[in-house]
Amino acid sequence: MNLRRLNEQGIFQFSRFLDSVAGNDPWRYPEELLTDPKMTEKTVPAVEIERRILGNRFVAAQYLFNLFKKAGMGNVERDRGLWAWLSLFYFNELCPEDRDGRRRPGEIARWVPDPLSWRYYRHLLAGPYRIYAAHQDKPERAMLVLQGPLHKPGDIVEQFAARQEVITNRGIMEAASILYYDRDGGGPKRGAASKDGKGTVRRFMDILNQFDVTWDLYSLEAPDVLRMLPEEFSRFFPVPARDELFSKT
Amino acid sequence: MPIRTINYTNRKRILREHVSITLNERGENTTFDAILHLSGYKLPPEARVFVEAYRQTQYKRFDFGTVGLVHVPADRSLSDFGSAEGVLFRVKVVTSNDPRGMLLAEADQIRPRKSKDEDENRMPLLTVMPNANMGDEIWRLEFDEQQTRLFVNSALGDWRGIARDRVFISLVYPSVFRYVLWRILHQERHFDTDDMDDWRSRWLRFAVSLPGVNNVPAEEDEDQFDDWIENAVYAFCRRHNIRALYENYWTGGWNR
Numbered sequence: 001m002n003l004r005r006l007n008e009q010g011i012f013q014f015s016r017f018l019d020s021v022a023g024n025d026p027w028r029y030p031e032e033l034l035t036d037p038k039m040t041e042k043t044v045p046a047v048e049i050e051r052r053i054l055g056n057r058f059v060a061a062q063y064l065f066n067l068f069k070k071a072g073m074g075n076v077e078r079d080r081g082l083w084a085w086l087s088l089f090y091f092n093e094l095c096p097e098d099r100d101g102r103r104r105p106g107e108i109a110r111w112v113p114d115p116l117s118w119r120y121y122r123h124l125l126a127g128p129y130r131i132y133a134a135h136q137d138k139p140e141r142a143m144l145v146l147q148g149p150l151h152k153p154g155d156i157v158e159q160f161a162a163r164q165e166v167i168t169n170r171g172i173m174e175a176a177s178i179l180y181y182d183r184d185g186g187g188p189k190r191g192a193a194s195k196d197g198k199g200t201v202r203r204f205m206d207i208l209n210q211f212d213v214t215w216d217l218y219s220l221e222a223p224d225v226l227r228m229l230p231e232e233f234s235r236f237f238p239v240p241a242r243d244e245l246f247s248k249t
Numbered sequence: 250m251p252i253r254t255i256n257y258t259n260r261k262r263i264l265r266e267h268v269s270i271t272l273n274e275r276g277e278n279t280t281f282d283a284i285l286h287l288s289g290y291k292l293p294p295e296a297r298v299f300v301e302a303y304r305q306t307q308y309k310r311f312d313f314g315t316v317g318l319v320h321v322p323a324d325r326s327l328s329d330f331g332s333a334e335g336v337l338f339r340v341k342v343v344t345s346n347d348p349r350g351m352l353l354a355e356a357d358q359i360r361p362r363k364s365k366d367e368d369e370n371r372m373p374l375l376t377v378m379p380n381a382n383m384g385d386e387i388w389r390l391e392f393d394e395q396q397t398r399l400f401v402n403s404a405l406g407d408w409r410g411i412a413r414d415r416v417f418i419s420l421v422y423p424s425v426f427r428y429v430l431w432r433i434l435h436q437e438r439h440f441d442t443d444d445m446d447d448w449r450s451r452w453l454r455f456a457v458s459l460p461g462v463n464n465v466p467a468e469e470d471e472d473q474f475d476d477w478i479e480n481a482v483y484a485f486c487r488r489h490n491i492r493a494l495y496e497n498y499w500t501g502g503w504n505r
Binding site for chain 2: 008015077078080108109112113114119162163164165168213214215216217218219220221224
């Protein structure tokens with residue numbers, strides 16, 4: 001299918017559909033809205049997009065990033081109609097049925113991005129895309145916030161993505177992924193997302209706020225950040241332990 | 250974000266008069282010019298200089314070279330922010346090495362001057378901004394550490410016009426004023442009127458400048474907060490002839 005973008009009328013129709021899904025009398029999936037010439041417009045250049053299972057946030061972001069790059073589409077980040085269309089296109093994966101057979105779309109920011117708000121990162125596709133684009137030279141450094149299924153970004157993403165100077169910061173995101181991303185398990189390490197406890201992601205954010213008073217966080221590289229962390233974070237350091245990792249630097 | 254009060258590393262505070270940021274607005278393609286006077290701060294010439302633009306959680310960083318050799322970047326676009334309304338600036342001078350990235354000097358919450366704006370020191374209390382994702386809401390008030398923002402539903406069309414509309418002003422602004430004061434006293438527990446870098450102090454100072462409004466109640470006088478707020482809102486409405494604005498509309502004095 002050719003990629004399109006929803007116009008304001010199309011966005012309004014899409015939001016009505018989402019409202020119905022959230023209620024007790026869900027409408028059927030509005031497939032025709034994807035190509036309705038009154039509700040959508042073509043992109044320039046024309047881009048062929050596959051309806052496929054994206055699988056997780058990283059794969060989705062990678063697929064869309066390469067798609068737009070290959071097509072020479074610039075400045076897509078703030079194109080809310082485009083992202084709204086994409087989230088309608090992939091609706092089935094982005095809003096799977098739960099055990100009771102119900103779909104729960106959640107807040108509108110997950111479906112129609114607000115380019116001027118921090119809620120932009122809550123968009124289920126534009127969020128991971130934007131993170132991937134910010135780390136395009138080495139997207140694995142942001143693996144902690146690019147892992148996981150598309151419909152459940154999770155609390156860790158919320159913690160980092162709420163601050164653009166953090167989510168786009170190479171040193172911080174690499175340090176966070178070293179600390180909290182379980183390469184073998186393909187997800188966050190156990191206990192990383194706890195709301196309290198030592199060395200958790202929340203504590204990491206607290207410590208960053210303290211560092212921010214004295215340091216220019218953007219100038220720091222991952223080893224700088226890791227070296228400065230207090231002892232409480234040692235339980236999340238990979239083997240070899242912190243001292244062995246950094247004693248030679 | 251952090252409370253910037255303890256200074257363990259003797260970083261210097263760059264005075265506002267030594268930083269001048271001017272916006273060049275061309276629709277959504279706004280750029281900025283920055284003039285920095287850093288020579289009086291005895292900073293090492295190799296120290297790096299960065300200018301950061303930010304609004305709420307949006308952020309963009311510009312590399313201005315070093316103290317000894319300031320290099321103005323060619324790309325000073327703020328298009329990532331959409332409208333540049335409410336964008337603030339921060340200037341950082343940081344060590345280039347050993348240790349890398351330590352803050353040596355900083356100026357924060359720099360409000361840019363618009364190129365057509367005569368008054369460089371104007372600091373609006375309320376930044377009005379568009380928001381297309383407000384559904385059926387007409388306006389929404391949001392706070393962050395730097396400012397208070399009034400979002401107007403831009404899906405309605407001319408959001409600037411809405412914000413200037415007399416009915417909107419008469420119905421919305423007193424409520425905004427009441428809520429801001431409520432928030433400052435009850436939630437923020439802020440009572441200082443002297444720190445003009447702090448949005449809360451600026452609002453409180455504005456309130457006490459209104460005719461008939463007493464000094465801000467002390468923190469321990471919580472039972473006086475609500476009366477003081479009501480009195481301030483009353484004075485605000487009187488000062489701005491809010492009733493007449495609405496009455497003119499309601500009685501057909503101008504097109505309804």
